[in-house]
Amino acid sequence: MIREEYQKKCVTADEAVKVIRSGDWVEFAWAASVAGLLDEALARRKDELYDVNLRGGVLLTPLACIESDPTGEHFTWNSWHLGGRERKWAQKGLAYYIPLKYSELPRYIRENLQTDVVAIQVAPMDEHGYFSFGVTVSHYAAAIEKARNVIVEVNEDMPRVHGGYDHMVHISKVDYIVEGGHRGLPVLPSAPASEIDRQIAAYVLPEIKDGACIQLGIGGMPNALGQMIAESDLKDLGIHTEMLVDGFVDMVEAGKVTGRCKNLDRGRMVYSFAAGTQKLYDFMRDNPSLAGYPVDYSNLPFIASQIDQLISINSALEIDLTGQVCSESAGPNIISGAGGQLDFVEAAYHSKGGKSFICLPSTFKDKQGTVHSRIKGLLTLGATVTDTRPTVQFVVTEYGKVNLKGLSTWQRAEALISIAHPDFREGLIEEAKKLGIWRKKSK
Structure with missing residues (x-):
């Protein structure tokens, strides 16, 4: 039964991102968790979308959708915590910081913010129908509660993690599944100690x-x-x-x-x-x-x-x-x-x-x-x-x-x-x- 549901919801990245509309707010990427196929597919829709606001932070890799839009007319990056790449975007008017006290972020999402789509990377589904959020638990469960549509990109290399609660999502709450294969995870080298x-x-x-x-x-x-x-x-x-x-x-x-x-x-x-x-x-x-x-x-x-x-x-x-x-x-x-x-x-x-x-x-x-x-x-x-x-x-x-x-x-x-x-x-x-x-x- 779960496998049948999986197959029904399994689509290409290009098909999945069609649910994103002009004016939408999308919870998108955090640190080592970036849905690369969804990012590339969204970039390909650039000319038909306007004023799409993407949220995330601590980016370790480029985002094709932001870098494909040097005017910021189509996509805007809204960051919970800027990394080096995001600082450069901010200087160009392509990214903006969201002041926060990090412990309050799930409440911001539940009570204050518009969240239309969640498009995130996850570990492969287990036999019970659960996708582990892997290396980013953070605020994803809260965003899924609010979203109109939920898209998960499955990375075979994402570790399945143990948790306390809200560290996974069941297939019943997912609208589209994109199989990403083995994509690895971005590396953040330890800063050398002086x-x-x-x-x-x-x-x-x-x-x-x-x-x-x-x-x-x-x-x-x-x-x-x-x-x-x-x-x-x-x-x-x-x-x-x-x-x-x-x-x-x-x-x-x-x-x-x-x-x-x-x-x-x-x-x-x-x-x-x-x-x-x-x-x-x-x-x-x-x-x-x-x-x-x-x-x-x-x-x-x-x-x-x-x-x-x-x-x-x-x-x-x-x-x-x-x-x-x-x-x-x-x-x-x-x-x-x-x-x-x-x-x-x-x-x-x-x-x-x-x-x-x-x-x-x-x-x-x-x-x-x-x-x-x-x-x-x-x-x-x-x-x-x-x-x-x-x-x-x-x-x-x-x-x-x-x-x-x-x-x-x-x-x-x-x-x-x-x-x-x-x-x-x-x-x-x-x-x-x-x-x-x-x-x-x-x-």
């Missing part, structure tokens, strides 16, 4: 105790910390994170992860989406120690904070002397997005024994080679505040770590200047004086 990344990670590592539960962001510093954890004497760690990356696999293979101390999902590694190398995707395939959840479970501070010793490690672009953190824009120019950073900053602090870390190198070089401090008197004009100053706990650079919780403005200024690059400290003191947040007795 010496500064390792110095920063070395300040964080002593704060992690046996039995802690780890959330890591992406980038060189979290990667360095993952490697250091794998080489450490730590034991019985847990994992509860937004994004599953290669660093977690290293920790598991080193025997550091058991999850036996977790208050929730004991013995299982919780995540909402994954992107990395083939090592990660192979690790995920039918792995019962993993639990893929929608993001309103993985990231919701109320849930995550119930886990004791939750350790959250995230990066930032700049921070001002009162503790406001920008992690998503360079001035008014959007770089990525808020993602789930604020979710985990809040969750880790409210966890019993938990700690939240914002990590950043003390300086950066601009295109002209001039060095600037990432710790500033005021954020760059137009910069987005990702984490408000009351929410920030530990801030770490290669020059040390400080805990801002409960500090007054002059204490915050003093603490942050103490971990700024030495070449900028005197200038920051002068800025603090002008801002009225420097005490004469301060060091």
